[in-house]
Amino acid sequence: MSVYAICPFTVVPIRTNAAHRSEMGSQLLFGEMVEVMETKGRQWTKVRCLNDDYIGWTPSSQLRDLSPAETQDFRRNFAYSLDLFHNLMGTDEALPITLGSRLPYFDGMRFSLGTQDFTFSGQAVFPEDIRQSSAMVIKIARKLLNAPFLWGGRTVFGIDSPALVQLAFQIAGYQLPRTAEIQVNRGETVDFVEQAMPGDIAFFENNQGRITHSGILLPDSKIIHVYEKARIDAIDHYGIFNYQEGKYTHRLRVVKRIFAPDKNLPPVVIQKVEGQPLNQQALF
Incomplete structure (x- = not known):
């Protein structure tokens, strides 16, 4: 019988190996659930994230076990936090949570996790109320502008490019895998x-x-992605052009479509960056 757990903290690292010095490949946000796959002593638990199947190791002390009934209830009944940063108010303490955190069994104001009762006064959305749209994806992505780059990060305090794409689409109603090389298998070319x-x-x-980077296209030949920070740069047929550095930083491979085009958004209008050489091989 499978065993499940939930993240009861603001954010918990998921590492590639059972050691604090190991590379952080991803993070768990408050309220996200995992399947327990293996334990190593009392300190480490190998988990599979239920939202995207990402597998890695987390500190056992930073997970809370769930009963079978809780697992089923929390998978169906929750709301996403829409605030970049907001405090949950408990009986005796506050717990900060970030954009995309899950509020299990949220009634619009309160919810409980085990024996802890919380009040949440920020913005939240229930999955059943989400209307999938590109406009929503872009709105969520823009919230994260200027978040610093952090390999494996998924919050405003540190994020990588595939995480920005994943988080924006997740809150807009579509779950993507964690890494760019797997994300590229979704959608229509x-x-x-x-x-x-x-x-x-x-x-x-x-x-x-190898596919290593992803970003969300914006109107007027722009893209939002993470390069040193969450930012908006120019894009053309060759790739992403960074005007501050005066060069292309990423080579374009393919464009994929998840949602139907939004007629209320102006077109992307991909155009060649002015003043750049025509020899693509010399650009990178």
């Missing part, structure tokens, strides 16, 4: 970059041809 629309996902490759 946009055959010609000129046909790209706001809210489409652009994927980028490294020198070995």
Whole structure:
């Protein structure tokens, strides 16, 4: 019989190995649930994230076990926090949570987790009330502008590019995998970059041809992604152009579409960045 647990803290690291010095590949946000796959002593638990199947190791002390009934209830009944940062108010203490955290069995003002009762006065949305749209994706992504880059991060205090894409689509009603190289398998391919629309996902490759980066297309040949920080840069047929550095930083591989185009959004209008060489191989 499977055993499940929930994240009862603001954010918990998920590491590639059972050691604090190990690389952090992702994070759990408050209220997110995992399946317990293995334990190593009393300190470490190998988990599979229920929202995206990501597998890694977390400190056992930073998880709370769930009963089978709680697991079923919390998977169906929750709300997403829409605030970048907001305090949950408990009986004797406050607990900060971030954008995308889950409020289990939230009634619009209160919820309980085990023996703890919380009040939440911020903005929240129930999954059943979400209308999937590219406009919602872009609105959520823009909330994270200027969040610093952090490999494996998923919050305003540190985030990577696939996490920004994942979080924006998740709150807009569509669950994507955690990494860019798996995200690229979702959605429909946009055959010609000129046909790209706001809210489409652009994927980028490294020198070995591996997909390592993703971002969300915006109107007027712009893209929101994470490079040193969550930022908006120019994009054309070749890739992302950073005007501060005066160079292309990411080579475009493919554009994928998850949601139908939003007619209320102006077009992307991909155009070549002015004044750049035509030799694509010399750009990176």
